[in-house]
Amino acid sequence: MHLLMIITAVTVAWTLRYFGNIPQGNWNWRWERSLFLFLFPPLLIFMTAVAVLCMGTQGQMGGMYTGSFSYILALITLTCFSLLCIKLALQGCKSIQSTLQYPQLNLAGKQARILPTKALFAGxxxxxQPELVVSQGLLQTLSPAHLESVLAHEQGHYHYRDTYWFFWLGWVRSCTAWLPNTEPLWQELLVLRELRADSYAAVQVDPLILAESLLLVVSNNPVTEEICCAALGTIGGVNEIHRRYRLEERIEALLTPPEATIKTQLKSWHIFILGFLPLATVIFHN
Structure with a gap:
């Protein structure tokens, strides 16, 4: 019976990911829809494994005897998930330790670490509680107005705690790389994260100046993904053509009036409660 639960959870998760297309249109709707498709399938699998582990290897469920195979399978799954989390956390701590070695400078009232490189970087x-890191090349190249727009964008990342939340989303990505559309959904969330930070900054600075800064940073130093890092130059995309499209999307969003927020069918986090349903099966085990 426990094995049937696991097979059902994996089948539902795989089906949702395979048939759930990445939405288009309003970026608020895209954010909620993409986050659901990215998080719900792994949550269902994780909660099923936890439920099987709680029920153990003895007893009956639905008139069927349980065995040790499903228990061992759930234990291996949760162990792998835990090891991946520890691995990513250690990589993140290593990045933070490297950052703390750089000297600090006060930029517009904010403490920033100065990266000794000519490349244009801010993140x-x-x-x-992330550290603001900017490169010497950025400080030497950008005008005060452009630098202000970059700092406003990075303040958006700080406001939404993007480094923290995307650490956990990155963990989910690593755990479920075998599910369909994991990478496209991850790239979609990355660009939506940047669109949100752009929108936050555009309220405080001239959107045109921010768009010019984005072009300068990306053209001089395309940013690669790092653990616990949220940077202006992060574009997202599985290939060069896709990255160029994402860059054009961000610039267009900055140069056009903000979209009206539409009502969606996903009401906050309520839909994710369904992912915890496997835990309810524990009461039927005896």
Whole structure:
């Protein structure tokens, strides 16, 4: 019976990911829809494994005897998930330790670490309380107005705690790389994260100046993904053509009036409660 639960959870998760297309249109709707497709299938699998582990290897469920195979399978799954989390956390801590070696400078009232490179880089590195990191090349190249727009964008990342939340989303990505559409959904969430930070900054600075800064940073130093890092130059995309499209999307969003927020069918986090349903099966085990 426990094995049937696991097979059902994996089948539902795989089906949702395979047939759930990445939405188009309003980026608020895209965010909620993409986050659901990215998180719900792994949550269902994780909760099923936890339920099987709680029920153990003895007893009956639905008139069927349980065995040790499903228990061992759930234990291996949760162990792998835990090891991946520890691995990513250690990589994140290593990045933070490297960041702390750089000298600090006060930029517009904010403490920033100065990266000794001519490349153009600005980003938040850390977990819940990330450090602002900017390169010497950025300070030497950008005008005060452009630098202000970059700092406003990075403040958006800090406001939404993007480094913290995307650490956990990155963990989910690593755990479920075998599910369909994991990478496209991850790239979609990355660009939506940047669109959100752009929108936050556009309220405080001239959107045109921010768009020019984005072009300068991306053209001089395309940013690669790092653990616990949220940077202005992060574009997202599985290939060069897709990255160029994502860059054009961000610039177009900055140069056009903000979209009206539409009502969606996904009401906050309520839909994710369904992912915890496997835990309810524990009461039927005896």
């Amino acid at each position: 938040q590195i850390g977990f819940w």
